[in-house]
Amino acid sequence: GAVVSQHPSRVICKSGTSVKIECRSLDFQATTMFWYRQFPKQSLMLMATSNEGSKATYEQGVEKDKFLINHASLTLSTLTVTSAHPEDSSFYICSAPGLLSSYNEQFFGPGTRLTVL
Amino acid sequence: RKEVEQDPGPFNVPEGATVAFNCTYSNSASQSFFWYRQDCRKEPKLLMSVYSSGNEDGRFTAQLNRASQYISLLIRDSKLSDSATYLCVSAPSGTYKYIFGTGTRLKVLA
Numbered sequence: 001g002a003v004v005s006q007h008p009s010r011v012i013c014k015s016g017t018s019v020k021i022e023c024r025s026l027d028f029q030a031t032t033m034f035w036y037r038q039f040p041k042q043s044l045m046l047m048a049t050s051n052e053g054s055k056a057t058y059e060q061g062v063e064k065d066k067f068l069i070n071h072a073s074l075t076l077s078t079l080t081v082t083s084a085h086p087e088d089s090s091f092y093i094c095s096a097p098g099l100l101s102s103y104n105e106q107f108f109g110p111g112t113r114l115t116v117l
Numbered sequence: 118r119k120e121v122e123q124d125p126g127p128f129n130v131p132e133g134a135t136v137a138f139n140c141t142y143s144n145s146a147s148q149s150f151f152w153y154r155q156d157c158r159k160e161p162k163l164l165m166s167v168y169s170s171g172n173e174d175g176r177f178t179a180q181l182n183r184a185s186q187y188i189s190l191l192i193r194d195s196k197l198s199d200s201a202t203y204l205c206v207s208a209p210s211g212t213y214k215y216i217f218g219t220g221t222r223l224k225v226l227a
Contacts, residue, residue, distance in 0.1 A: 046215065
């Protein structure tokens with residue numbers, strides 16, 4: 001099956017710093033990727049849709065200036081959490097659709113656990 | 118009302134038991150449905166897609182009821198390794214955007 005990787009898997013940073021998370025499709029091209037956030041004991045919430053070569057589409061309530069998304073190639077999307085604060089501490093997961101699948105299947109990265117001190 | 122609703126549980130069942138989870142969705146335009154399994158502090162992994170005709174994969178059976186807008190997951194002969202959170206997912210027609218339920222926690226006890 002398709003493989004999606006994320007880097008880093010875990011990051012601890014000080015409040016006010018920016019953190020970049022990479023999401024890569026390893027053996028397939030992804031013109032679209034999705035970024036989710038998951039707080040403890042809650043479900044995954046879609047933050048934004050990353051589109052290769054164009055602007056990302058953000059879900060309601062997600063600040064686009066705080067969560068910068070860049071999808072510069074067909075295999076890489078990055079999410080930058082700018083001026084991170086403790087309330088941004090969460091599990092961030094990306095996914096990419098398997099375009100050969102007829103049932104809208106998506107493949108998820110292993111996630112990045114962000115802790116802001 | 119949430120678009121996809123699940124009973125959060127936890128469901129505590131003994132090994133070998135049969136357990137069933139239901140999930141309701143509110144968007145009648147939803148076309149694709151999935152069950153994902155998520156272990157603690159890990160990413161979700163696809164358990165099975167849910168087809169209108171229902172489908173079975175070993176000990177797992179998924180059903181879709183479009184009239185009542187719910188999907189179900191049945192696990193037979195529960196194993197300790199089945200302990201996890203089970204996420205119900207719907208995807209509207211023509212989109213890859215997933216709508217996740219809050220998940221149902223299952224604990225299989227020895």
